[in-house]
Amino acid sequence: xxxxxxxxxxxxxxxxxxxxxxxxxxxxxxxxxxxxxxxxxxxxxxxxxxxxxxxxxxxxxxxxxxxxxxxxxxxxxxxxxxxxxxxxxxxxxxxxxxxxxxxxxxxxxxxxxxxxxxxxxxxxxxxxxxxxxxxxxxxxxxxxxxxxxxxxxxxxxxxxxxxxxxxxxxxxxxxxxxxxxxxxxxxxxxxxxxxxxxxxxxxxxxxxxxxxxxxxxxxxxxxxxxxxxxxxxxxxxxxxxxxxxxxxxxxxxxxxxxxxxxxxxxxxxxxxxxxxxxxxxxxxxxxxxxxxxxxxxxxxxxxxxxxxxxxxxxxxxxxxxxxxxxxxxxxxxxxxxxxxxxxxxxxxxxxxxxxxxxxxxxxxxxxxxxxxxxxxxxxxxxxxxxxxxxxxxxxxxxxxxxxxxxxxxxxxxxxxxxxxxxxxxxxxxxxxxxxxxxxxxxxxxxxxxxxxxxxxxxxxxxxxxxxxxxxxxxxxxxxxxxxxxxxxxxxxxxxxxxxxxxxxxxxxxxxxxxxxxxxxxxxxxxxxxxxxxxxxxxxxxxxxxxxxxxxxxxxxxxxxxxxxxxxxxxxxxxxxxxxxxxxxxxxxxxxxxxxxxxxxxxxxxxxxxxxxxxxxxxxxxxxxxxxxxxxxxxxxxxxxxxxxxxxxxxxxxxxxxxxxxxxxxxxxxxxxxxxxxxxxxxxxx
Numbered sequence: 008x009x010x011x012x013x014x015x016x017x018x019x020x021x022x023x024x025x026x027x028x029x030x031x032x033x034x035x036x037x038x039x040x041x042x043x044x045x046x047x048x049x050x051x052x053x054x055x056x057x058x059x060x061x062x063x064x065x066x067x068x069x070x071x072x073x074x075x076x077x078x079x080x081x082x083x084x085x086x087x088x089x090x091x092x093x094x095x096x097x098x099x100x101x102x103x104x105x106x107x108x109x110x111x112x113x114x115x116x117x118x119x120x121x122x123x124x125x126x127x128x129x130x131x132x133x134x135x136x137x138x139x140x141x142x143x144x145x146x147x148x149x150x151x152x153x154x155x156x157x158x159x160x161x162x163x164x165x166x167x168x169x170x171x172x173x174x175x176x177x178x179x180x181x182x183x184x185x186x187x188x189x190x191x192x193x194x195x196x197x198x199x200x201x202x203x204x205x206x207x208x209x210x211x212x213x214x215x216x217x218x219x220x221x222x223x224x225x226x227x228x229x230x231x232x233x234x235x236x237x238x239x240x241x242x243x244x245x246x247x248x249x250x251x252x253x254x255x256x257x258x259x260x261x262x263x264x265x266x267x268x269x270x271x272x273x274x275x276x277x278x279x280x281x282x283x284x285x286x287x288x289x290x291x292x293x294x295x296x297x298x299x300x301x302x303x304x305x306x307x308x309x310x311x312x313x314x315x316x317x318x319x320x321x322x323x324x325x326x327x328x329x330x331x332x333x334x335x336x337x338x339x340x341x342x343x344x345x346x347x348x349x350x351x352x353x354x355x356x357x358x359x360x361x362x363x364x365x366x367x368x369x370x371x372x373x374x375x376x377x378x379x380x381x382x383x384x385x386x387x388x389x390x391x392x393x394x395x396x397x398x399x400x401x402x403x404x405x406x407x408x409x410x411x412x413x414x415x416x417x418x419x420x421x422x423x424x425x426x427x428x429x430x431x432x433x434x435x436x437x438x439x440x441x442x443x444x445x446x447x448x449x450x451x452x453x454x455x456x457x458x459x460x461x462x463x464x465x466x467x468x469x470x471x472x473x474x475x476x477x478x479x480x481x482x483x484x485x486x487x488x489x490x491x492x493x494x495x496x497x498x499x500x501x502x503x504x505x506x507x508x509x510x511x512x513x514x515x516x517x518x519x520x521x522x523x524x525x526x527x528x529x530x531x532x533x534x535x536x537x538x539x540x541x542x543x544x545x546x547x548x549x550x551x552x553x554x555x556x557x558x559x560x561x562x563x564x565x566x567x568x569x570x571x572x573x574x575x576x577x578x579x580x581x582x583x584x585x586x587x588x589x590x591x592x593x594x595x596x597x598x599x600x601x602x603x604x605x606x607x608x609x610x611x612x613x614x615x616x617x618x619x620x621x622x623x624x625x626x627x628x629x630x631x632x633x634x635x636x637x638x639x640x641x642x643x644x645x646x647x648x649x650x651x652x653x654x655x656x657x658x659x660x661x662x663x664x665x666x667x668x669x670x671x672x673x674x675x676x677x678x679x680x681x682x683x684x685x686x687x688x689x690x691x692x
Contacts (some may be wrong), residue, residue: 014338015300017056018293019046020275021100022305023063023108026087027072030094031353033346034306034388036339036374041455042304043100044375047509048450051529057293060095061278062088063107065147065252066267071187078640081253085111094357095687096285099512100366104285106278108253113277117270118256120324121245125257129244129323138166138178139196142189146198146248147178149301154181170349182654198248200263201255205240208319212236218312225453228335243316245269272317276327294327294616301330302336310335334453337379341386351569354386354562362562368511369395369551375459375510388559395554398463404551406469410496411521411547413478413489422542423490424498425535435472436535437464437497443532446506461508469499494540497522501537505529514550521545531648536607576670596651597667597691598622601679605638608658614661621650622688630661635676647691 021042024030030039039060046058064084073080084107092105107113124130138147152166157180165604166178175670182650186193205212216224222230230273243438245266253265276294283290303313309580313333321327340346346353359370373394377384414420428436442465449458472569473496478489500518505527508515518524522543531537602623604618615630615638628648647667654663668676681689 014055015298016296017049017054018275018279018299018301019049019056019058019100020301020303021058021060022303022309023061023065023271023274024091025068026062026064026091026107027068028087028348029090029358029670030356031346031348032341032356032359032370032374033339034352035098035337035356035370036378036384037306038304039095039100039372040374041334041453043337044455044458045302045304045450045453046101047512048447048529051330051505051508053528056103057279057282057618058101058103059106059275059282060100060102061104061108061274062091062105062127063267063271064088064109065264065270067150067179067180067249069253070148070249071150071266074188081109090357094360096358099371100531102283104278106274107120107280108274108277110277110281112281113274114253116277117253117265117273120273120276120320121265121269122256123374124203124320124323125201129203131204132199133202133242133244134197134199136195137198137248138184138186138193139187139189140191140193142191143186145188145250146196147188147193148247148249149178151186152178152184152193153187154183154184170347188495192544199259200244200246200248201270202242202244203316203319203323204242205316205319206242207388208322209236209240211322212240212315212319213215214319225334225381227307227337228310228333229313231307232314235311240315243268252520268312268316271551272312272320286336290505295348297328299328300332301328302332303330305333306333307337332453334422335621337375337381338383339374339379339386340383342388342563343385347572348411350371351573352566354566365513365605368514369399369554372459372511374401375455378456380454380456392554392556392559400553401461402470403466403507405505406466406473406496407518407521407550408547409473410469410493410500411544413486414493414497414544415547417482417486417489418493420544420546422538422540422544423494424487424540425494426487426491428491430470431475432491435468435499436497436504438468439502439535439662440533442468443502443506443529445488445530450509459510462503462614465499465503467502469496472496472499494538495535496545497538501527502532504536505532505537517548517550521547539673594651595649598648598650599645599685599687599689599691600648600650601645601687602641605636605641607638609634609660609661614658617666619646619648619664619666620687621648621664622686624651626663627660628664628666629657629660630666632666632668632676641678644678644682645680645687 019042022038024034046056048302063086065208069080069083074084076083095105137151140147153163155162156164156172156174158174159169159172164175164176164181166181168175172226178480184193185191198672213236216236221229246263247266248262249264253270255263275533280290295379301455303312303487313330313520318329321583323331339351341354344352373391376394377386377390399673442461447459447462449461478492482489501522501524504515504518504522504524521544522538523544524538527537598621600619602617603620606616608616609615614629614635615633617630618625647666649667652665654661667679667681
């Protein structure tokens with residue numbers, strides 16, 4: 008075994024995002040920010056790392072999106088793969104490769120993987136009954152079947168899940184199932200598929216997880232895995248009846264593709280192959296080397312796939328290492344509600360980058376400081392603003408700016424000499440030396456919130472040191488003493504640059520330029536001589552700027568507007584009332600009238616008193632629209648009036664008719680009006 012092959016490698020994977028929509032902050036907080044922090048930390052320790060990701064481009068969500076947009080699945084994945092890849096790049100997620108599962112390399116890799124297991128009898132064949140759409144002449148994936156949830160009776164549950172109550176379902180549990188393709192009730196039809204017999208892997212999985220990883224895996228990961236194993240594992244299909252995906256590469260499997268859960272994780276391997284070919288490396292060193300640390304960064308909805316199913320696939324194949332860590336996070340909510348892509352209740356990364364240019368690190372910081380590491384957490388725009396203004400600006404940015412401005416003012420922007428040390432200096436230098444290890448230990452335990460907290464404590468230490476030593480006062484007595492104080496402050500700034508780079512890469516790159524700092528590894532952070540005396544600094548500029556209220560209010564309003572637009576787009580019309588006879592309808596006399604006068608009734612919140620010209624007369628009509636219209640805004644407008652409605656006395660006033668209105672899904676009232684102005688008294692028929 009050569010030295011390169013035997014040296015330790017780190018294969019770090021981040022969950023493949025579905026290419027059926029953009030990336031949002033929930034994805035970032037759960038997977039991509041912590042993964043990027045960890046990889047940047049490893050690289051600062053000179054580790055051999057492959058950071059792997061790519062678009063998951065197969066599966067039913069892709070075909071559903073294609074049908075909705077009226078395009079092909081390939082057009083869908085091409086569009087969203089480009090959006091996602093560019094957004095990750097602009098946000099500073101530093102993948103070694105961002106690949107895609109529609110690539111030729113992936114199709115070949117996934118096919119070969121299947122054929123390896125097929126040839127060694129690692130699958131079982133089963134025939135089962137599945138829903139079939141006769142009108143569309145195809146079997147239906149779970150998401151193509153809708154019906155009433157058997158648990159909460161929500162009418163629009165999917166065949167795999169009810170999004171109203173969160174219950175996991177199977178298609179046959181739905182009440183009154185129907186096809187999302189044709190709208191017709193599906194029928195059950197026999198079909199043959201290949202299954203991975205997880206029950207045959209249960210013994211070694213239990214030993215590997217329960218005995219091997221009880222102490223070192225996160226509690227949420229271990230708990231979910233143990234629960235699955237305790238309930239007993241069952242065979243799981245690896246093929247599906249679909250026309251979009253990697254074709255099953257055996258005879259008798261026409262019209263079938265690899266199930267996306269089997270196909271997608273192999274994407275990590277195929278992406279590594281492409282990266283290795285581009286860089287002249289051997290991909291097997293990162294997947295088939297016993298010295299490799301394989302770490303999967305995922306959200307909690309992918310725990311079972313990465314801790315039970317994918318390891319079973321790797322073990323069945325026989326040539327691959329198993330994951331050593333799966334640091335899955337919980338979910339991030341948004342302004343108190345669950346993030347929902349279908350309801351457009353989300354903060355999309357590509358939109359954030361457009362609306363907050365050059366402020367990638369503010370979002371990275373907020374998502375890390377509020378990361379859902381052990382329980383679901385909530386993102387709010389007010390917290391985002393507070394994190395920036397009260398922490399990044401007021402603590403970290405303030406310390407750096409004070410140290411640089413004072414150095415520029417007193418020492419011509421050059422690092423001053425470090426003179427004799429007093430107790431406050433020795434104490435702060437001793438504390439400085441301890442911080443890099445504290446931050447590192449937290450990162451290595453996947454406690455990124457804790458690590459970020461220690462990093463900010465180092466900035467607080469710098470602020471306190473300047474506040475305690477008061478160089479702006481001491482300068483009147485001893486320039487040498489001020490030189491020592493600012494030298495130490497700048498050494499703290501240098502260590503902040505090194506230890507902060509995994510968290511805030513853009514800001515720390517800027518700080519590196521301001522300090523004219525060399526290239527240092529993590530192990531050198533905490534030293535008291537990173538910046539030699541005489542080093543020329545760059546003119547100071549702010550690392551962070553305040554975010555004002557109007558920008559935050561704009562984002563909150565945008566969310567609410569998106570929510571309302573989605574509700575309107577998906578609102579169902581009020582059910583039609585009982586059947587009426589044509590003769591009854593013909594009894595109604597509906598006329599176009601013009602509003603001549605309008606005024607509020609003093610003792611009523613809802614009623615407006617209207618004087619309307621019906622073309623036949625001028626009559627008073629009381630209408631319950633006061634909460635929707637200002638009287639002065641509706642004078643002169645034409646409306647539909649039910650003119651032969653029996654008069655009715657309200658608030659001591661006789662109302663002689665009814666103004667007809669339309670009500671939006673959000674409860675807003677609108678006048679029913681002619682397209683063009685017509686003569687009052689014109690009939691509506």
